[in-house]
Every structure is written in structure tokens, then in C-alpha cells.
Amino acid sequence: MPNMDPKKTPMPVQDPNVRRSNFEEVAMGYSEEDAIYEAQRCLHCKHQPCVSGCPVNIHIPDFIEKVKDGDFEGAYQVISLTSSLPAVCGRVCPQENQCEKHCVRGIKHEAVGIGRLERFVADYHREHTQEKPVKPQSNGHKVAIVGAGPSGLTCAGDLAKKGYEVTIFEALHEAGGVLMYGIPEFRLPKDIVRKEIENLKALGVNIVTNFVVGRSDTIDALMEEDGFEAVFVGSGAGLPRFMNLEGENLKGVFSANEFLTRINLMKAYKEDSNTPIYHPKKCVVVGGGNVAMDAARCARRLGAEVHIVYRRSMEELPARKEEVEHAQEEGIIFDLLNNPVKVIGDDQGWVSHVECIKMELGEPDASGRRRPIPVEGSEFQIEADCMIMAIGTSPNPLIRSTTPGLEVNRRGCLVVDENEMTTKDGVYAGGDAVTGAATVISAMGAGKKAASSIDEYLTK
Numbered sequence: 001m002p003n004m005d006p007k008k009t010p011m012p013v014q015d016p017n018v019r020r021s022n023f024e025e026v027a028m029g030y031s032e033e034d035a036i037y038e039a040q041r042c043l044h045c046k047h048q049p050c051v052s053g054c055p056v057n058i059h060i061p062d063f064i065e066k067v068k069d070g071d072f073e074g075a076y077q078v079i080s081l082t083s084s085l086p087a088v089c090g091r092v093c094p095q096e097n098q099c100e101k102h103c104v105r106g107i108k109h110e111a112v113g114i115g116r117l118e119r120f121v122a123d124y125h126r127e128h129t130q131e132k133p134v135k136p137q138s139n140g141h142k143v144a145i146v147g148a149g150p151s152g153l154t155c156a157g158d159l160a161k162k163g164y165e166v167t168i169f170e171a172l173h174e175a176g177g178v179l180m181y182g183i184p185e186f187r188l189p190k191d192i193v194r195k196e197i198e199n200l201k202a203l204g205v206n207i208v209t210n211f212v213v214g215r216s217d218t219i220d221a222l223m224e225e226d227g228f229e230a231v232f233v234g235s236g237a238g239l240p241r242f243m244n245l246e247g248e249n250l251k252g253v254f255s256a257n258e259f260l261t262r263i264n265l266m267k268a269y270k271e272d273s274n275t276p277i278y279h280p281k282k283c284v285v286v287g288g289g290n291v292a293m294d295a296a297r298c299a300r301r302l303g304a305e306v307h308i309v310y311r312r313s314m315e316e317l318p319a320r321k322e323e324v325e326h327a328q329e330e331g332i333i334f335d336l337l338n339n340p341v342k343v344i345g346d347d348q349g350w351v352s353h354v355e356c357i358k359m360e361l362g363e364p365d366a367s368g369r370r371r372p373i374p375v376e377g378s379e380f381q382i383e384a385d386c387m388i389m390a391i392g393t394s395p396n397p398l399i400r401s402t403t404p405g406l407e408v409n410r411r412g413c414l415v416v417d418e419n420e421m422t423t424k425d426g427v428y429a430g431g432d433a434v435t436g437a438a439t440v441i442s443a444m445g446a447g448k449k450a451a452s453s454i455d456e457y458l459t460k
Contacts, residue, residue, distance in 0.1 A: 003040035006109035011116055016329035020300050023185045023269060026326060027091070030120040032072075039067035041105060042112045049102040050114060055445025056083050056154070060099055060114055067117055076125040079118060084157035084200065085150065085179075085444065087126060087192045090119025092183055093441040094320050126195055132202035139163035141458050144228040146213045146399065149177020150440045151431030152234030153200060154447030155454075160203040162455055167228070169211040174265065177236055178432075179440070181265040182257070184294050186301075187323075190264070214398040219427060230426045230454045233414060234447060237393040237432035243286070247343030248389075252278065252351035256287070256295045256390035263298050280304040280386030284354045286340055287390030288312065291437075293323040295388045296332050306332045307382055311339040311359050311372040337361070339372065341379065343387060353381040393437045403427070411436055420450035421457075428454055 012028040013019075019026050030038065042064040050060045059078050066075035079086045095101075095115035103111035141164050145152045148170035156166045174180055179193045201207065213219060213235070222228045240255030242248055259277070262268040268277035283299040285292050288310035296306045308327070310317060313336050317324060328334070335356070342355040358378035361370035395413055400406045405424035407415045413436055414429040416422050422429050430446025432438055 008110045008113040009034050009038040020330040026186050035120045038113050039064045045104050050099040053099040053102040055441045056448050058082050072124040075121045084154045085196050087122035090115050091188050135204040136163045142228045144222045144231045146233045147235040148175035149236050151443035151447035154444040155232045155451045156205045157200050158451035160205050167206040169213050170209045171212045173209050175207050181261040214402040219403045232450050233429040234431045235433045237395045237437045239394045239396050241392045250345040250351050251349050252386045254388050256291045259388050282384045283386040284384045285388045288317045290319045292390035293319045293327050295390050300330050307335050309335045309338050316369045354384050355381050395433045419453035
């Protein structure tokens with residue numbers, strides 16, 4: 001008999017008054033008892049609608065059935081059939097818009113906590129199993145991956161399992177991409193990412209860091225001189241956007257990318273860090289997505305009073321509900337239906353105020369959200385010594401500018417067909433390099449699809 005509790009089993013979390021001054025993980029994870037109780041809420045539906053909502057098609061009811069029976073390692077083996085990064089997905093995937101959105105239990109009550117159970121299973125495996133994956137026998141084919149972010153890691157893992165000799169070329173000094181530089185420690189501990197990457201290395205994946213494709217070597221050179229038969233481009237979208245406001249070049253104005261990279265990858269919040277970071281007293285974060293929440297919550301942990309300025313209302317806020325709630329609990333101020341129009345500086349060239357204008361919502365625009373319209377004469381100022389721009393990113397043009405035959409769209413994203421192949425034969429792409437800034441799991445889904453297509457391409 002299923003557990004018909006209408007609500008998810010609560011996730012234990014750090015007290016907001018404690019966590020807002022540390023970078024330790026906020027969500028503390030289920031106990032074995034919590035996991036079994038939550039797993040019992042699954043109806044194991046015949047048609048398994050949750051699976052269709054997962055970009056990497058995890059066999060969700062099957063792994064939850066294992067959890068219900070207390071076979072946690074068996075549950076991990078089910079997840080790992082299709083996912084290369086389960087501990088990551090269980091923490092940062094927007095399950096509420098994907099697998100849990102399709103959960104039958106969610107029609108009348110709360111969906112089964114699929115993400116929470118995935119995290120529990122991955123953590124259990126990491127804490128109780130020392131065995132590493134076994135490298136398959138080589139099939140003699142070589143594939144290059146550009147970028148060690150979620151799409152590249154997933155593509156590499158799937159190909160390695162099929163016996164391909166896979167080499168990832170990563171521009172930074174450490175693999176992980178946005179998992180390492182973008183997502184804060186309190187949401188995704190970096191040791192967990194490193195452990196997932198070690199599992200890929202055990203499968204035979206070779207990772208070359210400090211290698212900028214397009215500078216250190218080109219894609220053409222990798223294929224023509226180094227013998228790689230196919231290339232997957234998963235280089236992400238690391239080029240930050242700004243609003244071209246007056247005063248945007250003042251000291252104290254950061255892109256969210258720089259701010260988060262200094263904190264997450266370089267650990268600038270630690271006293272012994274070699275990388276400096278400005279500790280603001282009053283900070284304005286512009287944007288309403290998950291990156292804005294991450295930047296705001298990091299600034300809060302550095303001791304700042306933080307305002308999130310977003311031009312639409314809470315209803316249109318694109319960030320995950322859980323992240324918004326955590327930000328509110330930590331004392332972050334939401335200045336909604338406002339938009340910055342000018343950055344004002346002091347005599348030393350530092351930000352002193354951000355001038356904003358009030359907005360009202362009109363008719364829906366192309367995105368389906370109501371268009372924000374400025375309210376004439378409603379300008380006001382917010383005192384601030386720091387401003388963080390979190391309004392999106394686009395792909396770096398380096399790869400397409402050094403690779404003849406690669407086409408991009410008007411947003412600078414690589415053009416691919418239904419098999420993730422670009423306009424250059426043998427070169428595939430996926431993740432943010434194709435879609436622009438999106439979710440970790442959608443990038444993983446693209447990497448998985450590309451791996452399948454590359455396998456078909458090289459073995460046909």
C-alpha cells in the first residue's frame with residue numbers, strides 16, 4: 001500500500017541565521033528513514049510520466065522502488081545506467097519543472113521528492129562504496145570534448161562506457177565548468193563534483209586542463225593532426241551580458257560570472273585565499289534567475305545587505321522556488337517591478353548608488369511573460385557600494401571564429417541538427433554553447449544525445 005501522505009518528506013536544512021554567515025551546504029539530506037518513507041509515496045505508475053520529464057531519462061520508478069526496499073546501492077546502479085552525475089543532479093536540477101512536474105501524485109498534492117531521493121542515493125553510494133568503475137575495452141576510436149562542464153562530462157562518460165578513447169580539453173585549471181565556478185559551495189559542494197569526475201577518469205576519460213581550444217590548438221588541428229575522429233563542443237556560455245548603463249564601468253560593478261568564479265572556484269571568501277574579492281556593505285544584484293540568487297546569497301555571506309532588483313513580479317521570477325525561499329529566509333531584499341537605469345559613483349570612482357525606475361506589467365511578450373513597462377517619473381535610488389549583473393550570458397566567440405564551417409545564430413550560439421551535429425562534419429555541440437545559458441540537466445541531456453549520435457556516426 002503506497003504512503004498517501006499529501007506532502008513531501010521535509011528536507012532538513014541549516015538554520016537561516018546560521019547559514020547566512022557560512023558556505024556549508026544548506027540542505028542536509030535525508031536519513032535512511034526519510035528516504036524510505038518518501039519512496040513509499042511513489043505509485044510506480046504503469047506509464048511512468050516522470051521519466052519523460054527527465055532530460056537524461058533516468059528510470060525513476062525503478063530506482064525509487066529499490067529505495068523503498070532499502071536497496072540503496074541497487075538504486076544507485078539504476079540511476080547510473082543513464083546519468084553520469086547523479087549527486088550533482090539531485091542537488092541542482094529544477095525537478096519541479098521536469099520529472100516532478102509530471103508526477104501523478106502532484107496532480108492533487110505534492111509530487112514525490114524525486115530529486116531529494118536521487119541525492120540521497122548518490123550520497124549513500126559515495127559514502128559506502130570504495131569501488132571505482134571499470135574501464136571498458138577500447139574500441140579504437142578517439143573523440144575530443146571541448147569543455148569539462150556538465151554537457152562535456154556527460155558526453156565523455158557515455159562514450160567512455162562504450163569503449164571510446166575520450167580526451168576532454170578544459171580552458172580552466174580544474175574540470176567541472178559551471179559546476180565548479182558558477183554554483184556556490186552551499187548548494188553544490190565541490191568535493192562532490194570532484195568525486196563524480198574521478199569516476200569518469202576511472203572509466204578512462206583523459207582530462208587536459210589549461211587548454212584553450214581556439215588558442216592552444218584549433219578543432220581542425222585536433223582532428224587533422226591529433227587523430228580525433230569526432231569532436232563535441234560543450235564550451236558553455238561564459239560571456240557575460242551588461243546593460244550598457246551610464247556608470248556601469250565604475251569600481252564595484254561585477255558580472256555575476258566574475259563574482260561567482262572568484263568565490264566558488266578560487267575560494268576568495270576564505271581568509272587564506274590568494275584570490276581577492278570585494279566584501280560589499282550594500283549590494284544590488286540585477287536579475288531574477290538562479291545565477292542572481294547564487295550571487296545574492298554569496299554577497300549576503302560576505303556580510304552585505306543585499307537587494308535583488310528585477311523588472312517583473314515574483315510570479316514571473318525564473319529562479320527555482322526553493323532558491324528564492326532560501327534567499328528570503330537569509331534576509332535578502334527583493335525589489336521587484338524595478339529596473340536599473342544608471343549607476344552613480346563617488347569621488348573615488350566607486351559605486352555609491354544605483355538609480356532605478358519602477359515598472360508595471362503590460363501584455364505578454366514573445367517569452368509569454370507580461371512585458372515590463374517603465375513608470376514615467378518614478379525614478380529612485382538605492383544606496384550601494386557593489387552592483388552585480390546577472391542578466392544572462394552568451395557563448396564565447398573564440399571557437400566559431402577559429403573553426404571554418406561552424407555556423408551560429410543571431411545570438412552567437414552554434415547551430416546543430418536533430419542529432420546535435422553542427423554545420424561542420426564530425427563536429428557536434430550541446431549545452432549552453434547551443435542554447436545559451438540554461439540548466440545543468442538540459443546540458444547533460446544534450447551531451448547524452450550527442451554521445452549516441454557520435455557513436456552512430458563512427459560505427460556506421
